Amino acid sequence: GKFLIVRLDGEVYLTLHLGMTGRLLLAPEDGPGPHTRFVFKLEDGGGRTTTLEFRDARKFGRLHLTYGGPAPRLLALGPDAWQGSWDAAYLEDRLRGRKIALKAFLLDQSHLSGIGNIYADEILWWTGLSPLRPAGSLNAGEVASLTEEIPRRLGEGVRLLGCTVQDFVDTAGEPGEFQDWLQAYGRHGQVCSRCGGVLIRVVVGGRGTAYCPGCQR
Incomplete structure (x- = not known):
């Protein structure tokens, strides 16, 4: 994590x-x-x-x-979200019956460790899932999509050497590049690159959240 x-x-x-x-x-x-x-x-x-x-x-x-x-x-902590030993069956079991918002579920490190506010917004945009959805309402296909996208987005963050929106630098003092590819986080009020709608800002679990109500359901 x-x-x-x-x-x-x-x-x-x-x-x-x-x-x-x-x-x-x-x-x-x-x-x-x-x-x-x-x-x-x-x-x-x-x-x-x-x-x-x-x-x-x-x-x-x-x-x-x-x-x-x-x-x-x-x-x-739960298993590492990027390279840990977990699968769709594990995720489906953890989601079952949960009424909390999906983003709040993703930020709970006891389920999967390593997903922060930035990556939660990005994961949900790429899967087309609303951060406001009750976590337990996902169907099998949506769980499978989430299972694929979580390590993929985190892996992209690693490949691009992190996300520097404020303070982060690597051990050489250099900023990352993932922030240049953000689709949701920090983009409220801007046009969604998938559907052309406008991203909005809401608060989920006490955290500022950007998502597109037009294509994230």
């Missing part, structure tokens, strides 16, 4: 969540700054060293150092 897990020597585990504004920078030229929270010294075994900095302006990121396994909070 959204957690990074690093196994160190001696059964020591580092579990990291970037939060809203966290970033990892490899040997940044400007050195430790006012938002640097941790500095890791890395050795390659040949005598060469470098640094990895964790910076977080808003302090929502979290770092856990544990022994014998990753942080216990990971036990409450």
